[in-house]
Amino acid sequence: MRSLFVCALSSLSLVAVAHDLITAESAQSWLAAVAESQKTIASQAPAAKRARAHLDLGKTLDEIRELLNLDLAAHGRVQGLPSSFLMSELKVRGAQLAFAPQTNRFLANLRYYRAALKLEPSGPIAAEAGFRMLQGYFYDSFTSDPLQPGAQTRAQLAEQIRLGEGLLKVQSPPGEREETSFILAIHYMQAAHSGRDAQERAAFAIRARALAAEFLGSYPESMRAATLAHLLDSLPAGR
DSSP states (O other): HHHHHHHHTOOOOSSHHHHHHHHHHHHHHHHHHHHHHHHHHOOOHHHHHHHHHHHHHHHHHHHHHHHHHHHHHHHOOSSSSSHHHHHHHHHHHHOOOOETTTTTTOOOHHHHHHHHHEEEEEEEEHHHHHHHHHHHHHSSSSSSSSTOOTTOOHHHHHHHHHHHHHTSSOOOOOOHHHHHHHHHHHHHHHHHHHHHSSHHHHHHHHHHHHHHHHHHOOOTTTTTHHHHHHHTTTTTTTT
């Protein structure tokens, strides 16, 4: 259920499984990229260069985890010697993929995006790191219903809202802006259900409806539009 939801929202068309896509050659290429990023991170390079290395490392690991999750979805476990070798080497190199036993999925390694944002809090690197952090956390935070985000804390929700609002204030690729608006609208809905008091819940409900209306007007043909309209119905009348 969750994998179908995420695939629909992300408009993914990958149909091959990881053991078809992770070869000995691609594993070595990824490991070389990881080593290069780690070398820069550990150096005395300028903050912007080290921030880029953190971002690149996070992106490399995300690319790997997406393929491994396809294998888990298809077979329940990771298959193929190159995949096993790659996972083992990442662990040895201190870049082990985060894993959630409850959902049997590899998670986004958000620490690299956090590090990039700390080193470079504004500009293009910050915008890309912020988007990947917003996206990675969101899709990992629920099983099937995004309005029931597991063990999400108030602080985590507040951080996501700050990220989303900040990203909408900067220039970004159309696809990223669409997804940012979608995720932020859902976070507003979450806050409208879990706010401290009626006043806070009502305020977030207003923001959720406004952003959802803007989204539906801007992206009427998006696959996310129907999902957002459905989730919007969860808000009680009058909010």
